[in-house]
Amino acid sequence: MLLKLLLSPVMGPINGVVWIAEKIEERANTEFDDQENLNKQLLTLQLSLDMGEISEEEYDAKEEEILLKLQELEEEARLEAESEEEEALEEETQVRA
Numbered sequence: 350m351l352l353k354l355l356l357s358p359v360m361g362p363i364n365g366v367v368w369i370a371e372k373i374e375e376r377a378n379t380e381f382d383d384q385e386n387l388n389k390q391l392l393t394l395q396l397s398l399d400m401g402e403i404s405e406e407e408y409d410a411k412e413e414e415i416l417l418k419l420q421e422l423e424e425e426a427r428l429e430a431e432s433e434e435e436e437a438l439e440e441e442t443q444v445r446a
Contacts, residue, residue, distance in 0.1 A: 362444040369433055376429060387419050
């Protein structure tokens with residue numbers, strides 16, 4: 350317990366960075382799953398078009414919808430990564446001060 354208290358000024362920022370890295374990893378895995386599902390939907394949509402189950406117009410509308418969702422996921426991931434990187438830099442700056 351005493352050792353933990355004595356090391357907290359040093360270990361606190363390190364633990365914070367580790368926590369942030371774990372959250373980034375969790376988010377990346379979730380987004381990868383979402384992206385994978387959307388890619389599967391695109392493939393299924395293409396197969397439906399090829400088999401004549403849907404019209405070209407239906408395909409275009411659904412494809413655009415799926416591609417927009419993929420683009421939103423990528424944008425969210427980029428913004429979140431930037432904000433978490435900024436937070437890590439702020440914590441590091443506060444520790445040095």
